[in-house]
Amino acid sequence: MANVPSELKYTKDHEWVLQTGADVVRVGITEFAQRQLGDVVFVELPDKGRVLEAGDPFGTIESVKAVSEVYAPLSGEVAGRNDELDASAELVNDEPYGEGWLIDIKIGDRRQLDGLLSAAAYEELIREEAE
Template structure:
């Protein structure tokens, strides 16, 4: 079973969300997602300042197996990108919940986090997908 940290929130599209401040969240892909992708070779991220709508694709992750879009878990403005992924994309495989994060979004309303999956609900989702 994949590692599913309890302090994070999750999406059905296998992104994780960590509240880092009053109105900012950090976003990445889950360990389950990176295992499905295989070895990541390239990560495309949006420009800083881009306004995202929840559910819209904001970038892509290319692996030796496929190219997969990554979706905005919440609406808001991109405030930071993980520049370490430029030429170091394997961080997504090595540490998906740490150094392999993708973007930070200013969301304006932390109440929106309630609409995301808890760790227990996400574990149930991946258990069902694995069957």
């Protein structure tokens, strides 16, 4: 079974969310998602300042198998991006919950966090998908 840290929130699209400030969250893809993708070779991320709507694609992750879109888990403005991925896309595979993070989002409404999955709910989702 994939590693699912309990301190994170999750989406049905396999992104994780960590609240890092009063109105800032960090977003990445889960260990389960990176395993499904295979070896990541390129990551395209939005520019800082771009406004995102929850559910909209904000970038792509290209692996040796496929190109997959990544979706905004919450509405807000891109407050930061992981520029390390430009030179080291494999960080998404090596450290999906650490150095392989994708973007930071400044959210306007923290109540959006309540709509995300808990670790237990996400574990149930991936268990169902694996069947």
